[in-house]
Amino acid sequence: MLRFLVFGDLHLEDCTDGEERLECILRHAKEEQVDFMVSLGDLCFPTEKYAHIMDRIRSCGIPVHHTIGNHDVQEWDITHSLCFLGKERPYEAFEAGEYKLIILDTCYWKSEQGEYHFPNKNRVPSLYPVVPQEQLSWLEEQLSDGKKYIIFSHMSLVNPFARRGIANKEAVQQLFEGKDVLLCMNGHDHGSDLKMVNNVPYYTVSSASQFCWWGGNPPGSEVKNLFYKDPLHVIVEVDEREIRIRGMESAFVDLTPEDVGVDDYRWNGVDVHPCAQSCIIKRYE
Template identity: 25%
Template sequence: MTIHDRRLGRRAVLQNGTLFLATAAVMPAVALGAKPADPLKIGVITDLHYADKPAAGTRYYRETLSKLEAAALQFEQDEPRFVVELGDLIDAADSVQTEQRYLSTIDREFSQICKDRHYVLGNHCVETLKKDEFLGGVGQEKSYYSFDRGGYHFIVLDSCFRSDGEPYGRHNSVWTDANVPPAELEWLAADLKACSDPVIVFAHQRLDVSNSHGVRNGAEVRRVLEASGNVLAVFQGHSHRNDVTEIAGIHYCTLVAMVEGSGADNNGYSVISLDSSGAIAVDGFCKQADYRWKS
């Protein structure tokens, strides 16, 4: 039975959710009698680490299937324009064949949520697989790129490169050596220069810290983002916990991992609402925190 089959019978359970009130609070003021524009909604999940293997420590790999079902039910209600997975969709396996099975299993469920989907590469995604194998498995052409929706410009970054510029793949990397290579930085600067819309960035490894969870040349990446003057926020995963910082007017929001903890309450996913004024609302579910930022 798939997520789609299961959630049809449970649709009514979530009909009285509170997100409608939360998103209404960030809609821009309009003239009396005018209909306010609906905010652009984005469904976001991160760090599922799906694998058909026993739990290890606080990570319950098999349970991400049922946790993803809960997120799918919420997204079905809120109808996001697109959904984003911020990396580590799968956990590492001991063989390519096993890893591809993990990927096909979890993506079969994730792909039913929304046709407009975006995958950020996490270090576990390309620990056993090569990048082209992961991307081919989910039907995505590139590991870093940009796109436009609803008056906003969105950028997907790939920090899964070693310090020497080699891409992660086939157990050739150390997870603490994450970098955005020069060619990608040049592309990022040119992409931002050509854009006048407000910008939202999606990443896996953190761009706001210099510890083991951070991108080694994160300060250089931040300088490129800051120079554009248009970047509002960066949404990232990797460290598995809620965290938020503001650097030079840009919000860096780290979202909680779905894999952490056992049971329905130990889950995390969010719906991000962007209104026409540039205000941002993050409505978190279960362990995911809420945030509100004005433009």
């Protein structure tokens, strides 16, 4: 059986208690004796101020695989962020017995001129992130060895909301056809979601810190961070029969979605209740 912890979007730069949140996650990983952890990106700005965070994560005794998030490359080139996170490549694959873990890098933006890695310093208008052809070819090759695959990405591979899920969802989903893709997990949306598309489960892990609301006129002129009391994250167990995702319940620290007019707790295609949903997905049904 494979057991791992997944968290994302801690955004240490936005939190006053970010280090406590991280400690709570590391403690839980130890208690659960997970095989490894995955950070789904947007961990912290890759600056000197947070270098000790990376040391702390490295010293926890459990392997941590990092995913590139847009805030990790908001102002910095990918080479800088890779070095900060201790990653060799922006997208990579690891084997764990019969399973293969594939970590994608979805932080590319698409404009009329082409597809580029973040940062988008000139603010060229681009509606969606995208996975470029070169990475798609790499992914296709990775999926050709008959293993059981678990895919991680910062942006969703299915969320249709603008600027949320990738533009070329169908191209990625097509590569999964006929392959044993057990689960895809993403962050970025700061809420929870689970969709089944062509028998592949796509699970969105909520943020380990907050739901970021924006509104006003023009849209985006008003921004509020609605903090979740606990660092939301999940424990995933995979065996030959099923995939168990164990989430957690929390509460809002102060402001709630009702306070900003999100009465139905739906935001950009995800559920922003203060919880990471639990579920059991049966394999081979």
